[in-house]
Amino acid sequence: MDPTAPVPRNPENPENPEGPHPPLTAEEHEEYRRLRKAASVRHRRLRYSGASVLLLLAVLLSPVAVVSAWLDDTITDTDRYVQTVAPLADEPAVQNAVTDKLTDRVVSNVDVKAITEALGRALEQADAPPLIVEKSQALEGPLKSAITSAVHAVVSKVVTSEQFETVWTEANRRVQAAVVKVLTGEGSSAVQASGDEIVLDLSTLTDQLKQRLTEAGFEKASAIPQVDKQIPLLKVDKLNQAQDAMRLLNVVGVWLPVVALALAALAIWCAPAHRVWLMATAVGVGVMMAVLLVGLAVARRIYLDSVPPTTLPPDAAAVIYDTLVRFLRESARTLIVVAVITLLAAYLYGPGRGARVVRHAAGQATGAGGRSLERLGLRTGSTGHWLDGHRPWTTGVVIGAGALTLLLWNHPTPGVVAVVFGIVVLVLALLGVLAAAPGDEPHPGREAAPPTRSE
Known part of the structure; x- marks a missing residue:
């Protein structure tokens, strides 16, 4: 007997075939109860299956949603981006890397060999002994070393000053649009994708550096030709593929978190046991956030291994990576704390x-x-x-x-x-x-929490 089938016709009253019919026998009643129970079981299984699929999708999407939201928020928001990279100006490893790069590029534009040759010619014209004229060419190495030390000292003072922090902040504020260009191919600014590297243009800092060198007694510094002012920030073996992936994440950055949250809420609503399903959701999200933190640690190791020391010192590369992803790590830890609190509340x-x-x-x-x-x-x-x-x-x-x-x-x-x-x-x-303090009723046995039902 199908409990959902139409009521059988009443043979005793043909004029009212849909009217009252004789009561069910014991066997029919038992069959009816069995079919109702089977239909209820099928209904619960269907709800559990649907809720399981929705929850699985929500849990798997949660780390992708967090990453996409971080990209959309950090990369496209100027204030957030500046807040992300601002601490790099105070990091000794980054300061040393910038100082070394700028020093090398300034000194490389000084023709030390031409200076020693001019000195040799001047000595020869002054009738200096041939040995002295010959030995003057050996001054190229010491002279270059002395110039490098002097320039390095001046550059270090500039980079470690408060002025550098201001220049760094303003430079990154200007290049925020260029970061969007690197990841999405839109806009233009000082940050650019050069081959498999992401570089930062510090033209303002370099111009100020030439001025400081001139004031320090290097009068010829003002005549130094245009110096390559690009400082490598990141090196990625497959930048084009990374750009495509980040561009896609940036597009869906606003909606993925909403979709993941909606799927989780729908899974809890569809499941017969809402409290248990809420606990399962909290556990799933917490585990996926822990997986995301592990993934960031693995990506850090891969990134550091892929950056040649000649491009960026390992300590500077590590500081840059940790600084750039610190808000992403913080978001994952925050969701773990939320998941633990939700799990505890649902259990209690x-x-x-x-x-x-x-x-x-x-x-x-x-x-x-x-x-x-x-x-x-x-x-x-x-x-x-x-x-x-x-x-x-x-x-x-x-x-x-x-x-x-x-x-x-x-x-x-x-x-x-x-x-x-x-x-x-x-x-x-x-x-x-x-x-508990109305003032006119006894209080023993009064509960502070609402009654619950077992699931």
């Missing part, structure tokens, strides 16, 4: 023995707090009765407000999540104390 709301013990202890604590208020003459009256009768509603509002705060917070950190969580717990405890 369930029927587990540990959850019941915690809820009972919380009820005892808030009840004791309420009785203490009453002894002090502070009674909540009708407000306390209302809070006591609407605990599930007030609890949901407070938790929802905390979740909404984190959702609207601009770049939340693990510390921000911890503070918001602490405020939520404090407010819930305060509401529990107020609900």
Whole structure:
């Protein structure tokens, strides 16, 4: 018998075939119950299957969504990008790399050999002994070394000064559009893709450096021709492929997080056991964020191995990588903290023995707090009765407000999540104390948490 089939015709009343029919026999009733149970099982299996697919998609998309959101936020937002790269100006490894690069390129534009040859000719014209004229050519090495040391000292003073921090910040603010060009092929500025390298143009700094050299006594520095002012930032073996991938992530950066969140919410809504599915979602997202952190560590090793020391010293390359991805790492850690808090809250709301013990202890604590208020003459009256009768509603509002705060917070950190969580717990405890102090009812056994049902 199919419980969803039309009601059988009534043979006793042909004029009313859809009317009342004889009651089911015991066998028919048993068959009807069996078919209803089978239909219910099929329905639950369908819900579990759909929820599993949705949850799997949400969990797998979560690290991609975090990376795409980081790219969209950090690369396309000028203030965020400057905030990302600003600490590099204070890093000794980066300062040393910039100093060495600028020194080498300034000295390479000084024709030391021509200077020694001119000195030799001057000595010869002055009737100097032939040995002295011949030995003057040996001054090329020491002279170049002396010039290099002097230029390096001046460059180091410039790079380690507060002026360099300003120049660095302004240069990166100007080149923010060029970073977009590197990753998406749009715009133009000082940062450019040169072969398999991403380079930064420090023309302003180099011009100021020539001025400082002139003021330091190197009068010929003002006559130095245009110096190559490009400083390599990153080196990627397959930059074109990386650009294509990042361009795609940048396009979907706004929508992927929304899609992943919507899939997770839909999976929890479709599943028969919402609380259990919420816990599964928290575990899945937390695990994927840990995988993302491991992936960043592996990518760091691959990146450092791919950068030749002649292009960028290993310590400078490591500092640059760690600085550029630090907000991405922070986002992954933040989501891990959110996942742990969500898992803990979902467990405490369930029927587990540990959850019941915690809820009972919380009820005892808030009840004791309420009785203490009453002894002090502070009674909540009708407000306390209302809070006591609407605990599930007030609890949901407070938790929802905390979740909404984190959702609207601009770049939340693990510390921000911890503070918001602490405020939520404090407010819930305060509401529990107020609900336990109406002043006209006994309090023993009163629970602070809403009743739950097993799943």
